[in-house]
Amino acid sequence: MYDFLRLALTRKLSLHLYLHAIVTAGLSALPIISIVALLVGAGIVAETGIELPKLGIQNLVGAIVLHVIFGIVGPFATALIVIARSTSGLAVEIGNMRVSGELDTIEMLGVNLSYIIITPNMVGIIVSTIALTFYFGIVAMVGGFAMALMGLSMPIATLVRIIETNIRLSDLLLPLLEGLFYGLIISTVSVYHGLRVRRSPAEVPKETRLALVSALALSTVTLSLYLIFSSLT
């Protein structure tokens, strides 16, 4: 982040590197995120819209749907998809660059690795994760409304009214913060394991596996800590 800010403030930033990283990590994930979000949103709204009225607590539907989609499932599902797509890709790319001598060559040419490899990819993953988390939430709501329209949940007018009255600023801030944390975890782990590759091509798949497992584990721990602390406050 220090390198990113230093380059930005001295106007030496090469925007195309960052845009390329955002497109690779984010834009190309839109189709899979859309499908998963639609299905998840439809499922959540269907379940809450049908089961909670039976228990006489239909007034909680809005709060639960918003909290679950924007606060828990949305960010975590987005993180899982970004991990599956970006962690392995970035760790393999950096690892292969190490094995082929490209990383040493970049440094020997007087170019800071952080400027063209590490910072653009980290910023790209963080920005993409935040944006995709919001996108997931919006598409999930669309999926939920579709369920209501099809009569598989509470009436859509009721659903819209309940959500309107329950939406708060925290429902928008939470995806931002969680996306930031997950993005930081995913990008740091990917770069770290890619750089750990030394000279043998055999190390590339080993470090890639470690990157995937580490990113999954750390993201799960983050989710657990969030759930514990949010239930205590």
Next chain:
Amino acid sequence: METLIEFQGAAIGYSREAPLIPRLTMSLKKGDHTMIVGHCGVGKSALVKTIMGILSLWDGTYQAFERGMENPSEPLLSYVRKKIGLLPDRGILLQNMTVFQNIALPLRFGHFFSIDKVRDRIEPYIEEFSLEPLLELYPCDLNIDQIKKIGFVRAILNDPDLLLLDDPYEGLDDEGFEKMNRSLKNIAEKGATTILALSRKSVDRSPHFKNVLRLTQDGLTEIR
């Protein structure tokens, strides 16, 4: 005369316990175009990496452009690397960049030239080395001659004080060899850049090298 590179009793290699070159003493002055010949595994690439600050010395001293390089700071490393034009072993271009982006890499991200200034700087070399048809291609589309040519242009683009070539002739056919020799002869004649080439084979058809040295485990011995 300015001393560009100086090693005194330097232990060079990838491990302290078994350095490839246990004790190297060498001084390269401006204008002393030198070829160092050594067999595979003797430590030529390790020497290149030590000169460029990727590997540290295990013993002895190393000065580059009259500055101590034992524990170089980032600004010092950057300063030294910008004064040296490097053609690495096998050329080594970045696979995810086009030929143009590869050539522009040190100017764009090392010297932070604007894209227009980079284009102006590269233009004469595009013509001289017939690079126009290659500019939008990726390294996977090129043969070894072309890769070495592009790596060479990248190395000389900023008129470096020292041109460091790691196995420049390896993989080249006769035509490529003659083109490389012509380019080196032109650079030697201009006088602004000193050439240090490391090669597996002694090359008799390169008269522009004032000194030809053989690198062994015992250090450097003069052949010519």
